[in-house]
Amino acid sequence: MGARTGLLVYSDGAAPDLLKRVGAPDLERTTAMMRCLYPGWGIEATSGSTLADGAHPPDGRVYAGSWPGVDLVCDGRVMVDLPSRLPDELVAASAGRRMVLHAMHSVVDWLAFGVWEDGRLIRSLSLSPDSGIAEDIGDPLAFEQPYWAGDRAAGAIAWPGEDERPYPLPFHPLDMGEDALRALCGFVLEGRPEPRDVEADAVDLHGFLVRDPNAPDPAEKEAALRAAVAAMGPPRAYLLGADGTLVEREAPGGGFSAA
Structure with missing residues (x-):
């Protein structure tokens, strides 16, 4: 699997339902959202992308869209090891709303996700085979249940010339990652799409070059x-x-x- 994500969704309700109904995001509205989430940062409009292709933008670039009832931001800086330590200004923007963080990196089999309600973290999980379970806060969500019950166990790893050894985790993080993406955001990147899924390649996002004022030139x-x-x-x-x-x-x- 080659999927990578670093995204936040702010919504006034269930994000999957809202994202199914979005059209082209308004640039002025999206820029205003960016200035709220990146106070004091240098922000410059650049070429955009789609949700399917822009879920993991390169450093210094953000893909985003703002619509009535739902805002979406794709940015590598939200790929934090511990969702509970997401930057304060990003969490503060979720007051009165639901916020979802989804971060996944296929190279290291890492998954992290978090759900906030009205600025309060209600569920977070971060795990990888190298680090184990780094964070596990709140009660598991419905899509997690088969994994913790052992119904989605990862297979053994076989290396040339060596005996098979069990996968270090009870399930594969990327498998759960795709289910988390569908349950929390309404789409998948590498799993088999379903008729009810958001068409991620049809969701256009504006592009921005961003610069942290405290970062080196x-x-x-x-x-x-x-x-x-x-x-x-x-x-x-x-x-x-x-x-x-x-x-x-x-x-x-x-x-x-x-x-």
Whole structure:
């Protein structure tokens, strides 16, 4: 599975029902929402995306949409290990509303989600095979029940030349992640779509470049990166010699050296 998400949904009711009815988001309304959620940040409009393609934007970019009754923000900075530590300004914006956080990263089999009602956290879960269950607050939601009951157990892992070993968690986080996405937000990224699902590729989002005023200047970061790369010198490759020593592969201009 290759799904990644970092999104927040604020809604006046069930988000799946509301997202099914949205049209093109108004840019002025969405920009006003962005300035509320990112006070003091630099915000610049840029090309947009869809909910299907923009659920995990690159650093410094946000995809968002605001409609009557529901607001949606896709931003990598909400991919926090502990949902209970989501930035205060993002939680404060959920006063009088429901807020859903969904964050998932397929490379490390990590899932985190949270649900707030009127600014109060009522359920959060964060887990991965490497870290185990990092956070588990509140009562499990209905879509979680089959996983905790053992009905969705993960299979054993078989590595070449090794015996099978059990998966470190009672279920696969990405499997639950897709069910959480459907139950809380109304759509899936890699699971089999159902007729009742939100068509994520039909939900358009505006794009924004965002800059934290307390973060290093992008030009300074780029200069520091270039300096670090320059200091590394050219890449070096080695081969294992017949006597077991590492021998540097011939570089342009000729010559070998033994390590």
